[in-house]
Structures are given as C-alpha cells and as structure tokens.
Amino acid sequence: MDTNNVNEPMKMQFDIAHDDFIRAGEASSKIKKMLLQLGFSGRVIRKVAIATYEVEMNIVIHSWGGTLDVEIDPGSITIIARDRGPGIPNIDEAMQEGFSTAPEKIREMGFGAGMGLPNMKSCADEFFIDSVVNKGTTIKMIINS
Numbered sequence: 194m195d196t197n198n199v200n201e202p203m204k205m206q207f208d209i210a211h212d213d214f215i216r217a218g219e220a221s222s223k224i225k226k227m228l229l230q231l232g233f234s235g236r237v238i239r240k241v242a243i244a245t246y247e248v249e250m251n252i253v254i255h256s257w258g259g260t261l262d263v264e265i266d267p268g269s270i271t272i273i274a275r276d277r278g279p280g281i282p283n284i285d286e287a288m289q290e291g292f293s294t295a296p297e298k299i300r301e302m303g304f305g306a307g308m309g310l311p312n313m314k315s316c317a318d319e320f321f322i323d324s325v326v327n328k329g330t331t332i333k334m335i336i337n338s
C-alpha cells in the first residue's frame with residue numbers, strides 16, 4: 194500500500210521520557226519539520242509547534258513518561274498526549290496563567306512560568322484535558338489548518 198496516499202492521514206508517534214532534557218523538544222521539532230515539508234502555513238505550524246513543545250515539556254517535567262501521537266490531515270492536526278504520572282488534582286487552577294508547581298531546579302532551567310497549559314489552549318481550536326491523580330494525564334488538541 195502506498196504510505197503517501199493523500200487520502201490517508203499521516204501519523205507520527207513519539208515516546209517522551211521523564212527528566213530527559215537531552216531529547217526534550219525533539220518530538221515537537223520533528224513534527225514542525227514534517228508540517229514544513231507538507232506545506233502547511235506558517236500560522237498553523239507556529240500553533241502546532243507551541244502546543245506540541247509545551248505538552249512535550251510538561252510530560253518531561255511533570256509526569257513519569259508518556260507518548261505523543263499526532264495525526265496530520267489536510268484540514269486539521271490532532272495531537273494526543275498521554276502520560277502516566279501524578280496527574281493534576283485541580284485542572285481549573287492548573288489552567289490559570291502563572292500557576293506552576295515546578296520546583297526550583299526546573300525554574301533555574303527557565304521553565305515553570307505556568308504558561309504551558311494556557312498557551313496550549315490558546316493555540317488549539319479544540320482543547321480537551323483529562324487527568325486522574327496518581328494515574329496520569331491525557332490532553333487532546335485539534336488545530337485547524
């Protein structure tokens with residue numbers, strides 16, 4: 194079967210490891226390169242790049258590890274991040290600009306402004322978050338092209 198069939202969505206999957214700051218950001222940069230190759234607009238690529246980078250970094254920093262799935266269709270890009278981890282006890286609070294539980298060590302690396310989740314939400318046309326304490330977090334974002 195032709196894997197480049199235009200009628201088939203393109204799918205990419207990445208494993209994201211906890212605390213791996215060497216590889217952190219690789220998944221989002223590969224997704225960005227793919228969208229550039231496929232000819233998506235700069236506006237769409239920027240939104241996907243921000244949303245995937247923020248969700249990837251949250252898995253690295255706040256979870257125990259997870260996966261990032263991306264489905265690229267001509268009209269939309271769907272991003273699903275699933276992790277195992279402590280989960281988010283209060284989602285409304287976590288969604289607020291400036292809320293962060295990042296420890297000092299992480300803040301020294303330049304993270305922990307509490308802007309990742311609000312940025313994801315503003316980049317996404319559709320944003321869903323589900324989290325279970327001591328199990329993990331799932332985030333689904335759809336960005337229309």
Ligand SMILES: Nc1ncnc2c1ncn2[C@@H]1O[C@H](COP(=O)(O)OP(=O)(O)OP(=O)(O)O)[C@@H](O)[C@H]1O
Binds near residue numbers: 247254278
């Ligand atoms: N995947 C996750 N697992 C567990 N907790 C999470 C996860 N993602 C976010 N959180 C919680 O939600 C808070 C807010 O997340 P957000 O991405 O907005 O900010 P941050 O990661 O702390 O800082 P920044 O993204 O600006 O570097 C986090 O500090 C953390 O407590």
Ligand SMILES: [Mg+2]
Binds near residue numbers: 305308310
């Ligand atoms: Mg974050």
